[in-house]
Amino acid sequence: MTEEKPTKSANIFDVARLAGVSHQTVSRVLNDLPNVRPATRARVEQAISQLRYSPSPAARALVTRRTRTIGLITPNVTDYGPTSIAMSFTVAARAERYSVETVSAPDSDPASVRDAIEALLRQRVDAIVLVVVDVGVLEHVRGLDLSIPVVASASSARRSPLIVSIDQYRGARAAVRHLVDLGHTNILHLAGPPQAPDALERIRGWRDELAAHRLEAVEPQHGDWSAASGYRVAGGLEIPPGSAVFAANDNMSIGLLSALRERGLRVPEDVSVVGFDDVPEAGYLYPALTTVRQDFSALGELMMQKVLVAVEEPDGVTEDTPLATHLVVRASTAAPTR
Template identity: 70%
Template sequence: MTNEEAAPKAANIFDVARLAGVSHQTVSRVLNDLPNVRPATRQRVEHAIAQLRYSPSPAARALVTRRTRTIGLVTPGVPDYGPTSIALRFNLAARQARYSVHAVHALTHEVTDVRAAVDELLRQRVDAIVLIVIDVAVLEAIRTIELGVPLVAVAATPRASSTTISIDQYRGARSAVRHLAELGHERILHIAGPASMPDAVERVRGWRDELAAHGLVASDPAAGDWSAESGYRVGSTLELRAGDGVFVANDQMAIGLLAALRERRLRVPEDVSVVGFDDVPEAAYLDPPLTTVRQDFDRLGELMMQKVLIAIEEPDSASQDAPLPTRLIVRGSTRARP
């Protein structure tokens, strides 16, 4: 007996489909844990997979489906906590779904650089592209391009779309301002992120609308760039008086603001209350611990992967998703006014 005769033939996806009495597309949906498969059908497919000891290889699956089981990820070329956390959680979710991720950094926020990153991924024959958007103009520009593969964008935008997913920056900002207003602060300032970035735009919008809901006046927001240095710079010159509240568009700028307030002999929270956004790991260990708005990046990574799988396997069933909620984390940097 030759080695070729002795080695049993490995089962393929068509063998599983034949044994379970379903199409190979249904087997693929079960393997990718996609919706729209009846429980009884799913159980039959899983039983056939176990009986045949079927283990799909990336090469075999690419031949059958003309797919590479690789997803292209375009990330901004900045080390900010939010985009970095989103990319990490998405990579973990993709790995659990047995996909690999090819990540490319866009060198700048310019549309031309993002398009170059997308073109590089398309040359790698990726099955879909995920874009972490930090510039308002980029998403609209990329949407006009015929890519030939599904596009899923992580973008804070008030215009819902079947291809976008986000965390609710707007309501998160409103919860931060509402907290300060309910503590009795009648003057609530804002240190904003860059005006071209969707997260910053939505947080400014939430700040303004919540102030209006409480009958409070919104002055022009101070401009930061997400860095602690910019928070310190703004905080060194910001016109403040005892009893003010400050909503800062991210925790890094809030850290810089706290340092500037210490130098100015303004006590937090006795003189000024401060609220950040993101809940970075250091926030709970600052002096004082920072009240902030937490974003669920773990859940976002899972939903990103689910949307990618649906876009690949069931493009006709794609639907709009409500933004994920945020959670206000109250710590020692805020207090009620006397």
């Protein structure tokens, strides 16, 4: 380990750099958590001593009253994405020896979210995490100024150090690019709810990828993430043979596939379909669904690490790049035959 002049202003990232580890590992050592090799722990402790590092006064005050409990506010929905995020975060929190107190609130009601936050504060949680599915709630979260960290999972073109996300925008562009590469020029979009941040980012990606190839973007039709809404919207959607449809989630794709069959349109011979999420059933549909996979487990871990850094080194929280998605190509897409 190289020598470095001690400094009173050292932070957790300085310790990590000197010890040659991640700031998450330093956090685990500071919290005396397991799964750190003895040699690594010794190296981190030596770096802490050499740099004379101690958490900031605000973090020290927080440590003295920690309950090792995190408040998790989830939307009052059963959609695959939000429920997967909540589950993944809970798993990551328990791995760090934190318990999670979960409260659900109406997904489009900032006042209910505020009430949920106040209830969690009365339980003296160490931090609050929100799964955001409404732009009104997202703006409310941006304006919060509490005595404890508030971390949110939300998609937005406007980034923030305490907001983490999966890259919906680039995921949507990859889906549309796949269809363009196959030769499709008429690519429709079955969008999610107009107030949903994920839906807005996927619309933005769809529009921008079409524009990059000088293709027309017909006004998207909105569903509510459910298979029933995909079926309903697709039943009245003008879909000429040779078209392609990018659906904003896999559940709506399921309804779309059913509606297309009833209309006598074959997938992918007449119409190609791409979904988003890669739900466990996607590979078992007929035809198997081409879709965009999201790594909810990685998002849960990122949210938890963001909480730990925000608690221990409030001034050290930095903005993260949205997590990448992965296009999974299956049988529901093919080159147009007409």
